[in-house]
Amino acid sequence: MTGTVPTELVGCDLTDPQTYLGTDVTALWRAFRRHSPVHRHPPSGGLPGFWAVTRYADVLAVYRDDERFTSERGNVLSTLLQGEDSAAGKMLAVTDGHRHREIRKLMLRSFSPRVLARHRESVRARTAALLAAAVREERFDFATRVADHIPINTMGDLMDVPEADRAKLVEWNTETLGSRHADGTQLDEVLARNEILLYFSELAEHRRRHPGEDVISALANGSVDGEPLSDEEVVLNCYSLILGGDESSRLSATGAVVALAEHPEQWRALKDGSVGLAEASEEVLRWTTPAMHFGRRARTEVQVGDQLITAGDIVTLWNSSANFDEEVFAEPERFDLARTPNKHLTFGYGPHFCLGAYLGRAHVEAVLEALREQVAELALAGPGHQIRSNFVYGYLNLPVSFRGEKR
Numbered sequence: 001m002t003g004t005v006p007t008e009l010v011g012c013d014l015t016d017p018q019t020y021l022g023t024d025v026t027a028l029w030r031a032f033r034r035h036s037p038v039h040r041h042p043p044s045g046g047l048p049g050f051w052a053v054t055r056y057a058d059v060l061a062v063y064r065d066d067e068r069f070t071s072e073r074g075n076v077l078s079t080l081l082q083g084e085d086s087a088a089g090k091m092l093a094v095t096d097g098h099r100h101r102e103i104r105k106l107m108l109r110s111f112s113p114r115v116l117a118r119h120r121e122s123v124r125a126r127t128a129a130l131l132a133a134a135v136r137e138e139r140f141d142f143a144t145r146v147a148d149h150i151p152i153n154t155m156g157d158l159m160d161v162p163e164a165d166r167a168k169l170v171e172w173n174t175e176t177l178g179s180r181h182a183d184g185t186q187l188d189e190v191l192a193r194n195e196i197l198l199y200f201s202e203l204a205e206h207r208r209r210h211p212g213e214d215v216i217s218a219l220a221n222g223s224v225d226g227e228p229l230s231d232e233e234v235v236l237n238c239y240s241l242i243l244g245g246d247e248s249s250r251l252s253a254t255g256a257v258v259a260l261a262e263h264p265e266q267w268r269a270l271k272d273g274s275v276g277l278a279e280a281s282e283e284v285l286r287w288t289t290p291a292m293h294f295g296r297r298a299r300t301e302v303q304v305g306d307q308l309i310t311a312g313d314i315v316t317l318w319n320s321s322a323n324f325d326e327e328v329f330a331e332p333e334r335f336d337l338a339r340t341p342n343k344h345l346t347f348g349y350g351p352h353f354c355l356g357a358y359l360g361r362a363h364v365e366a367v368l369e370a371l372r373e374q375v376a377e378l379a380l381a382g383p384g385h386q387i388r389s390n391f392v393y394g395y396l397n398l399p400v401s402f403r404g405e406k407r
């Protein structure tokens with residue numbers, strides 16, 4: 001530990017969603033990195049304590065070490081604090097070792113460059129069409145009119161969900177995200193999740209008989225060590241694509257608009273082509289860091305930074321801090337679309353590196369491209385409504401005022 005830990009850090013509750021609302025979170029992380037980079041977070045509300053790792057080098061070291069850290073007892077605060085994840089050993093993100101590698105290989109078969117290039121084109125076309133329809137109105141909600149409809153349809157493409165069923169899937173998935181509905185009950189969330197699982201289970205049954213190039217076919221007809229995957233494994237891994245890909249992609253797309261509106265000189269650089277789309281989207285991904293943390297449990301006693309972690313301890317890795325680490329990024333608190341290198345940890349690192357990173361990038365690039373081509377003037381038309389979460393960060397609603405390019 002570097003000197004005495006300031007009282008505001010000692011008293012900071014990282015489990016409380018309120019901590020991330022209306023606070024200068026960048027300053028909070030800067031203080032953690034400086035004064036308590038591997039911070040012992042106290043137990044609260046009957047839940048155990050945990051470590052909060054905030055420096056880039058330490059976060060990276062834990063991400064890459066699946067020997068001494070396991071994902072099988074949860075990989076986000078909510079499950080880690082409960083002590084278990086019911087999908088452990090079955091769903092990719094919470095499975096370790098050999099089985100993790102084999103399931104990942106199976107899924108990656110349906111992510112060939114040819115297939116991905118096709119999905120990328122659909123993302124571009126869909127995003128351009130959604131924005132074109134919204135821009136005609138000049139004032140609209142960017143999150144609900146544009147961003148919300150892009151990734152769920154990409155997941156639909158990956159799984160080859162028939163067009164006629166897409167709207168149902170979007171509706172169920174919105175229901176599962178309790179944070180979106182003040183009037184939705186927990187029962188509604190569970191029912192909607194079950195509908196999705198049942199739907200995938202029926203689709204998997206069909207794809208066993210009529211396989212295609214999609215990820216459901218790959219899972220439903222795949223095997224690990226000569227044994228076919230169980231129905232539960234197939235269904236959970238289909239669902240994990242939605243869990244992993246939908247919300248985070250939407251939040252980065254909406255976050256891109258906030259960042260551009262707040263940095264008009266960067267918006268101009270994008271418009272006049274002085275920065276490329278690929279480098280610009282990397283900076284948007286760093287700046288927005290939609291998945292604030294992931295986490296692990298230590299299997300053995302292990303040193304992280306300046307602290308000795310005990311076997312069984314929960315270790316949380318704060319991407320939202322690591323991506324602003326002044327040891328790695330020059331002027332990290334400057335939004336600079338031309339930033340290179342830009343080795344952010346938005347998609348994690350190591351064995352569990354985001355399976356959908358290519359598509360996550362494609363989503364942001366498509367949004368930036370559509371904005372550049374179609375919008376002449378871009379401004380926020382009121383405060384956005386921030387998501388309440390200790391895991392994801394960003395806006396559920398974003399009123400904007402755009403003037404379209406003359407056509």
Ligand code: HEM
Binds near residue numbers: 093240289355
């Ligand atoms: C894993 C972030 C988009 C599917 C991860 C991890 C991160 C992440 C940080 C590592 C988790 C860990 O180490 O425990 C993001 C962000 C996205 C995004 C910020 C968008 C901007 C997507 C998309 C998909 C997806 C579009 C699906 C096509 C997955 C899956 C895993 C994963 C299946 C588990 C990989 C494994 O355990 O081997 N994601 N993701 N993600 N992501 Fe993403």
